[in-house]
Amino acid sequence: MRNETIAALRAIIATDPSVTSEESKTILTSIQNAGAGRTRRETGTVVQAAEILGVHRRTIGQYAQRGMLSRIFITPRKIRYDLAEVRRLAGIECTSNPNATQQPAAAAPTV
Numbered sequence: 001m002r003n004e005t006i007a008a009l010r011a012i013i014a015t016d017p018s019v020t021s022e023e024s025k026t027i028l029t030s031i032q033n034a035g036a037g038r039t040r041r042e043t044g045t046v047v048q049a050a051e052i053l054g055v056h057r058r059t060i061g062q063y064a065q066r067g068m069l070s071r072i073f074i075t076p077r078k079i080r081y082d083l084a085e086v087r088r089l090a091g092i093e094c095t096s097n098p099n100a101t102q103q104p105a106a107a108a109p110t111v
Contacts, residue, residue, distance in 0.1 A: 006031060043072055043080035052086050063089070 009031060013024045049069070050057040060081065063069045068089060072080040 041072075042083045044083045044086070045080065048083065049081040049086045052083070052092070053090050 006028070010028060013019050013027060019027070044052075046057045046060045049060045053060070060069065064071045064081075069081055069085060072082065074080055
């Protein structure tokens with residue numbers, strides 16, 4: 001959460017007479033700790049997913065329709081795919097270095 005957002009919430013809580021100081025501390029601590037353990041998913045385009053799997057980009061859409069891959073909608077026309085999920089489908093062991101190039105253990109299913 002951005003510092004500006006936390007500051008705005010702090011100001012709102014301070015002006016609310018129904019919130020006790022103990023509740024205020026609890027709320028603010030929870031807000032600040034909410035994003036502490038989160039990691040961002042590495043997402044990629046349909047072209048990147050197709051390259052990893054060694055298939056045509058239309059096949060990626062078919063995999064998503066069949067539930068084999070999840071689509072992440074940034075906007076209605078801008079779709080991304082979780083690259084860790086794509087690598088799992090390809091049989092590539094996910095490492096701490098997402099740019100590591102490895103060959104798939106087996107060919108991806110064809111459609």
